[in-house]
Amino acid sequence: MDFEFTEEQRLLRESLDRLLGDSYEFAKRKAYLAEPDGFSRAIWAQYAELGLLGLPFAEEHGGFGGSAVDVMIVMEAFGRVLALEPYLATVVLAGRAIEHAASATQKETLIPQIADGSLRLAVAHGERQARYDLSDVVTTATKTGSSWRLDGAKSVVVHGGSADKLIVSARVAGDRHDPDGIGLFLVDPAASGVARRAYPMRDGTHAADIALSGVEAEALGEPGAALAVIESVTEAAIAATSAEAVGAMETMLNMTVEYLKTRVQFGRPIGDNQALQHRATEMMIAMEQGRSLAMLAAVMVDDEDAAKRAHDLSTAKVGVGQSARFVSQNAVQLHGGIGMTDEYAVGHYFRRCMVIEHSFGDTGYHLSKLAQQIG
Amino acid sequence: MDLRFSAEEQAFRDELRGFIHDNLPTDIRDRMRLGYGAEKEDTIRWQRILNERRWAAYMWPKAWGGPGWSPIQRMIFLEENQLANAPDMQVFNITMIGPVLIQFGNDEQKKRFLPRAANVDDWWCQGFSEPGAGSDLAALKTAAKRVGDEYIVNGQKIWTSTAHMADWCFCLVRTDPNAPKRQMGITFLLIDMKTPGITVRPIISIDGTHHLNEVFFDDVKVPVAMRVGEENKGWDVAKYLLGNERTGIARIGKSKERVRTAIEKAQDVMQNGRPLIDDPTFRQRVAQFQVDITALDITNLRVISAHDKNKDSGKPDPLTSVLKIKGTELLQSTTEMVMDVGGPLSMPDWAAELQALSNEPELGPAWPAETTRGYLMLRAASIYGGTNEIMKNIVAKAVLGF
Numbered sequence: 001m002d003f004e005f006t007e008e009q010r011l012l013r014e015s016l017d018r019l020l021g022d023s024y025e026f027a028k029r030k031a032y033l034a035e036p037d038g039f040s041r042a043i044w045a046q047y048a049e050l051g052l053l054g055l056p057f058a059e060e061h062g063g064f065g066g067s068a069v070d071v072m073i074v075m076e077a078f079g080r081v082l083a084l085e086p087y088l089a090t091v092v093l094a095g096r097a098i099e100h101a102a103s104a105t106q107k108e109t110l111i112p113q114i115a116d117g118s119l120r121l122a123v124a125h126g127e128r129q130a131r132y133d134l135s136d137v138v139t140t141a142t143k144t145g146s147s148w149r150l151d152g153a154k155s156v157v158v159h160g161g162s163a164d165k166l167i168v169s170a171r172v173a174g175d176r177h178d179p180d181g182i183g184l185f186l187v188d189p190a191a192s193g194v195a196r197r198a199y200p201m202r203d204g205t206h207a208a209d210i211a212l213s214g215v216e217a218e219a220l221g222e223p224g225a226a227l228a229v230i231e232s233v234t235e236a237a238i239a240a241t242s243a244e245a246v247g248a249m250e251t252m253l254n255m256t257v258e259y260l261k262t263r264v265q266f267g268r269p270i271g272d273n274q275a276l277q278h279r280a281t282e283m284m285i286a287m288e289q290g291r292s293l294a295m296l297a298a299v300m301v302d303d304e305d306a307a308k309r310a311h312d313l314s315t316a317k318v319g320v321g322q323s324a325r326f327v328s329q330n331a332v333q334l335h336g337g338i339g340m341t342d343e344y345a346v347g348h349y350f351r352r353c354m355v356i357e358h359s360f361g362d363t364g365y366h367l368s369k370l371a372q373q374i375g
Numbered sequence: 376m377d378l379r380f381s382a383e384e385q386a387f388r389d390e391l392r393g394f395i396h397d398n399l400p401t402d403i404r405d406r407m408r409l410g411y412g413a414e415k416e417d418t419i420r421w422q423r424i425l426n427e428r429r430w431a432a433y434m435w436p437k438a439w440g441g442p443g444w445s446p447i448q449r450m451i452f453l454e455e456n457q458l459a460n461a462p463d464m465q466v467f468n469i470t471m472i473g474p475v476l477i478q479f480g481n482d483e484q485k486k487r488f489l490p491r492a493a494n495v496d497d498w499w500c501q502g503f504s505e506p507g508a509g510s511d512l513a514a515l516k517t518a519a520k521r522v523g524d525e526y527i528v529n530g531q532k533i534w535t536s537t538a539h540m541a542d543w544c545f546c547l548v549r550t551d552p553n554a555p556k557r558q559m560g561i562t563f564l565l566i567d568m569k570t571p572g573i574t575v576r577p578i579i580s581i582d583g584t585h586h587l588n589e590v591f592f593d594d595v596k597v598p599v600a601m602r603v604g605e606e607n608k609g610w611d612v613a614k615y616l617l618g619n620e621r622t623g624i625a626r627i628g629k630s631k632e633r634v635r636t637a638i639e640k641a642q643d644v645m646q647n648g649r650p651l652i653d654d655p656t657f658r659q660r661v662a663q664f665q666v667d668i669t670a671l672d673i674t675n676l677r678v679i680s681a682h683d684k685n686k687d688s689g690k691p692d693p694l695t696s697v698l699k700i701k702g703t704e705l706l707q708s709t710t711e712m713v714m715d716v717g718g719p720l721s722m723p724d725w726a727a728e729l730q731a732l733s734n735e736p737e738l739g740p741a742w743p744a745e746t747t748r749g750y751l752m753l754r755a756a757s758i759y760g761g762t763n764e765i766m767k768n769i770v771a772k773a774v775l776g777f
Binding site: 001002003004005069257260261271272274277278280281282284285288289290292293295296298299312315318319322367368370371372374375 | 376377378379380381384447638641642652655658659661662663665666667669670671672673674676677680681694697700701764767768770771774775776777
């Protein structure tokens with residue numbers, strides 16, 4: 001039992017907070033949002049310099065051999081400022097898919113490019129009919145000679161519009177819900193037959209729907225048993241976004257407490273009211289309970305016991321989702337009218353938490369999963 | 376960072392679990408499983424068994440008859456004891472007066488009282504609250520006037536749990552009514568309950584049992600040697616005591632045991648022709664508790680580990696207030712769930728009838744009725760040790776800076 005960060009982790013946290021403190025002042029963030037892909041390429045390059053983009057990958061593949069706890073530290077810092085860069089899409093989702101599915105040669109090619117910032121990726125797994133069911137894949141992959149061709153459609157692919165390469169899941173065998181017969185494929189978005197339509201999500205980050213029609217693709221490893229990889233990628237994403245939500249909750253709580261202390265009505269700060277003090281305290285409790293579960297998620301995400309791992313990640317997803325919803329709704333409520341404005345930061349944190357909650361299985365989905373395992 | 380228990384911690388847990396399994400008297404275990412509270416005799420029997428191994432005073436140092444466990448070992452001990460349906464340690468003896476005497480008592484007091492408290496040779500109760508001093512403890516009025524080598528105590532305490540079975544009472548009394556701050560005129564006394572002038576009157580609580588009391592002091596003579604710490608410095612002692620009280624108050628092991636019991640009972644209870652355990656609404660309720668308990672478990676460990684690191688700072692972690700709030704909420708709501716599993720059988724209050732021999736129609740089972748009694752009694756959990764609203768005031772002030 002040990003809750004301490006190592007010296008290296010403390011340094012990581014400090015240098016991140018320094019970088020983000022300078023570059024992620026709220027007005028600057030608005031400018032990044034207005035860039036074509038909804039994030040700052042300049043800051044992406046700084047992440048590469050800082051070693052963040054190669055952080056979780058094995059050293060033998062050109063990474064820094066970091067742990068899920070390191071990723072937790074990074075994501076929490078991102079959550080505090082609502083960083084917009086495609087770290088989750090490229091490093092956590094695509095990176096893990098490559099580490100778990102790709103051949104040695106593919107890893108040697110792709111991971112160093114991720115680490116140096118030259119390759120941004122997106123994982124195109126979700127389909128419109130699938131909701132949160134990971135095995136619900138109808139996009140097909142057909143082998144002709146030595147090459148694969150993909151047909152189908154992917155929906156709400158985060159950063160899918162700007163990614164240099166896509167990792168696409170497709171069925172090589174079996175029916176719609178069959179856990180077997182799914183493969184992962186590397187797709188060049190410039191290839192013929194790929195149509196991408198990008199749009200912003202409610203939190204301002206970009207996503208795309210992607211249509212695939214006879215698209216030539218390179219298999220990532222041996223296609224057929226990719227569901228386990230997709231599950232592992234989803235678990236890593238849950239751990240990462242849980243930490244991000246904790247960071248966002250931290251900022252929302254701080255902003256709210258500060259506002260309660262400075263906003264004067266009836267001749268005194270509104271924070272003099274016990275009802276509001278108690279609400280802020282309940283927000284803090286929710287945040288700390290969420291933080292505990294984000295820690296659990298980070299520690300469990302690489303555990304070898306698959307059943308326990310899935311159970312604990314679902315637990316974290318439920319608890320963090322509920323905490324974040326409580327904290328963000330009350331952050332807006334306690335700010336009053338200003339909390340409703342697009343100009344003010346708190347509503348942006350609110351929307352990010354809302355998007356996180358509906359990613360990778362929402363609270364109801366995971367609670368129902370846990371409920372099925374009782375007894 | 377690693378949230379898993381180390382091999383040593385796991386071995387420690389296994390040792391405790393094995394010992395409790397082999398040594399907890401089965402009659403006590405069986406009654407506790409049904410939801411009965413521990414009787415005084417149950418607590419004494421079990422605590423003496425543990426005290427033979429010096430485990431009963433689980434949070435005391437070795438020098439004074441405790442095991443000298445680390446905070447994490449104490450947490451494991453409490454959890455295993457609660458999971459096994461064993462009686463809790465006598466809380467006033469072990470988590471309150473013991474640590475207070477170790478910290479503030481003189482040698483004579485320590486030697487006289489600590490071994491007897493560990494072995495429950497003395498049963499202690501707590502004389503803090505008064506009719507006009509509940510959450511606002513510093514408003515207390517019970518007066519102690521020094522005359523020679525004695526204090527003459529006059530006044531009234533209320534909500535005094537187990538006073539009717541207690542040998543001793545640790546009390547907060549006002550020794551300086553003119554102190555510039557109310558907190559500065561309070562003294563901490565140890566009072567023998569057999570002293571003339573003490574009257575104990577029962578208060579029957581909503582669970583139908585006699586647990587609480589009013590205690591009246593009428594010219595009660597207390598030797599000055601029974602004062603802990605300096606005169607008018609009793610508030611410091613009280614604050615220290617309350618900090619300890621709130622630490623153990625989360626009782627996560629008990630909430631886990633309640634969830635386990637709900638699952639177990641729901642296999643037998645039928646609803647619409649199927650076991651209740653198959654009902655998705657019930658399953659979701661259980662799942663939600665498991666999520667909340669897991670979160671609190673880790674929060675608890677975070678507090679313990681921070682305590683381990685900052686134990687010399689002497690300041691209680693403000694997160695202990697969070698533990699108190701969430702811990703009591705969960706204990707109340709998990710108990711509520713077990714009661715709800717009992718359904719209509721949760722309504723009867725037939726404890727006395729169940730004990731009686733009779734040829735009349737058979738009654739039972741006992742567990743829903745006893746769970747309901749526990750449910751009623753546990754409404755106090757968010758009131759005692761500082762109401763949860765007072766806890767929120769503390770967090771708002773100490774953590775959020777209001």
